[in-house]
Amino acid sequence: MKELVREPVKEIGTGRANDLLSIGAAADLIGVSERALRYYQQLGLITPCGRTPGGMRRYSEEDLARVGRIRELQTLLGLNLDEIALVLRNDDRISQIREAYHDERTGAEERTGLARECLVLQEHLRVIVEAKRAALDKFLADLDARIARNRDVLK
Amino acid sequence: MKELVREPVKEIGTGRANDLLSIGAAADLIGVSERALRYYQQLGLITPCGRTPGGMRRYSEEDLARVGRIRELQTLLGLNLDEIALVLRNDDRISQIREAYHDERTGAEERTGLARECLVLQEHLRVIVEAKRAALDKFLADLDARIARNRDVLK
């Protein structure tokens, strides 16, 4: 599944006063390495919103949020990058659908079809998360029980 | 931190009717590989409760539970094996303390000192787990909110 992604590049004016970040600044800000950012891009997980004419990556606020989401899925749910790719594709599909949904030219039944598709995707993820939460709750309950026993002994 | 552990071996009668398991049976039962069991042992995470005179590992019910705990700490909390080693050492210390606690020869203030030590160890772990739970709850809440929005649209 080595899917090296080569994409069209959006050029960005360099002199303009915008709040786009270089890769170093972005990395510092969200607490990941530059290497990780480039790696995520290789896997198609993120694409910086643009490049300078010289070819340097520029990251937007949205891009940072997306990276944040990647880290969340990694550390919180323990997903690997391939699984995260799927989740992100779902996210993308959903906002794409949302867009089509608000398009004038979308018919009524097409609308509900799209929304239904969204729900399926989201609820699939929900099942996974809910299972994890249940397990974690049980773990915590056990731990608390043991702590309580101990506290009793201490009286 | 390559801490190859070499330990004293408890020999176990082979003809006796006991419920100790071979490594293969143990692995099948808890759903991990034999290699993983040997690896965990190398790192000092578990030691099968004994060996046959010929040198084959025998696992008790307790041993299995310990392996289960290892997997739980891996998949649920995302700890690596070094961190798990620490948690397990705490667990061990706690049951060791519990034992000393019920020993006749343990003085009163020594008792409370030990129990206090237990609490500190346990609550340290609790903080980690609780943080994870909070993060997961938030994640789930966000997801649910998005699902609800979607469901509304569908009405």
Next chain:
DNA sequence: CGTGACTCTAACGTCAACGTCAAGGCGCGG
């Protein structure tokens, strides 16, 4: 007392997720 299935140790292989290094481009303050 074989024999076939299982297990032993030791050693090398693998895979994901990056780390690190080299040999150059870019960008901007002075």
Next chain:
DNA sequence: CCGCGCCTTGACGTTGACGTTAGAGTCACG
């Protein structure tokens, strides 16, 4: 327009957690 620091694309290295294989030993059963 020049220098210094940040950035680029390869390409190879590393680490954790095992997988796999080899060659020898062990166990239960007939």
